[in-house]
Amino acid sequence: MTEQVTSGRPSSALRRVLIPLALAQFICSFAGSNMNVMINEIAKDLGTTVQGVQLAITLFLLVMAALMIPGGKLTDRYGRKRCLNLGLAVFGLGALISSFAQGLPILIIGYSVLEGVGTALLIPPVYILTTMLFSDITSRARAFGAINGMGGIGAATGPLIGGIIATAISWRAAFIFQAAIIVVIVLLSRRDVRDPVPADPARPFDITGAVLSAIGLVLIVMGILAADNNGWLMLGLIVAGVLVLAWFFAGVRAKERSGREALLTTELFKNRTSNLGLVTQNIQWLVLMGISFTVSAYLQVVHGYNPIQTGLILTAATVGLLLSSAAAERFAKRRAQRTLVMGGFIITVTGIVLFLVLNAVGSGVWVYLPGLFLIGFGVGAMLTPSVNVVQSAFPDELQGEISGLSRSVSNLGSSLGTAIAGTILVAGITKTPERSYALALTVLAAIGLAGLVASAFLPNTRPAAPAADSLPTTPHPSAKRNESGIPGFTAPPADKRTASPDPRAD
Known part of the structure; x- marks a missing residue:
């Protein structure tokens, strides 16, 4: 596969492709975080509790995690563009249903289920298309920087934009906003987004693997949510989830030995560098979403801030994330990816500690801002290198599977972050609410330190050049367009399944 590159920059056609892909990641991340500042309003309007709204948020993230691997696999059979369009349609329908919800069950159907399913269908194509179309390491880093930056911005600005909309109009209007963005993405992607590799309907x-993987992940997260009610139920659900996932992996190995198609290939788990990158991705999103939920709930429940005030305070994290995301390409050129990921974890954990210390010794809005800024900057600095480590470790024919696995791991982290933080807040472990929120943030900081340890084992090298058979070339001006409609693309053989030695693999 090749790409038209001029001094390391993609063609104008590719730049147009990047806009709807980045917007798609933005709106999915926005949907996962904007609910945090509307917890009280939604609970009062729908006659439910804060825990009920937390359940809806966690289920949304969990549905994404459970279905992301099947969603990535479906792109091989039905095509990246078709799955993207279907996901956009389902997501938009869910947003409209949520805007008219009159009770928690309807909100869960629209938001948690339909928007979750839509996200699981549309996000894998975003990362697969980016990896396939941007084969040059510099342009790929820039593309992932833009997409992950927009994802981080969506997660960070969700509270602010959601707070403004909820305060000025209603929390329901925030779902109308999501539907409107979906329409914009559909219009932008119609002309420019093309599939560089034909789908294989016979694949x-x-x-069975899709069902088992989904059930296993659901059981584990539901076990964490049950921790505040029944310790034995928590343990039973988690053990059941682990056993189901073990059954799933046993089935995968059996299918591979018999030559049948499995949901995932075990080749994905033989790359040490990729495995470490997946661990860091999971922890990054766990910490980010856990902090977003904890701080949002703290500001509203303990201090009584309204949605727009909460969103404005959280803007400090947005600014930090914007700055580090904008510098992603420059960071990638100057520093090894291990250095960037480790530095991101160090800055993020420092931000959590600073938030706790200043909140303990001072009062007023200013005590929240320095810590939140560092948290946003640290997360933004490590999102892109972690994704690049994982996606770049495999050839094009495995991109459907690794993209689904990568997004599933990240969204599992998001759902775990919300579940862990929410469980600590309602478990009554401490004597005062303030100490419960401090405990939740302390636990998230400890998990961040675990991510730092994992990232220390990444190879201390800068991004390697693509393998010889995938180096970008500049096509002759007379080169014909292929299926993608963009000059210079050559599709890999459809039946190629085994990865060749790659200098990016460990």
């Missing part, structure tokens, strides 16, 4: 799909 089998592992339904």
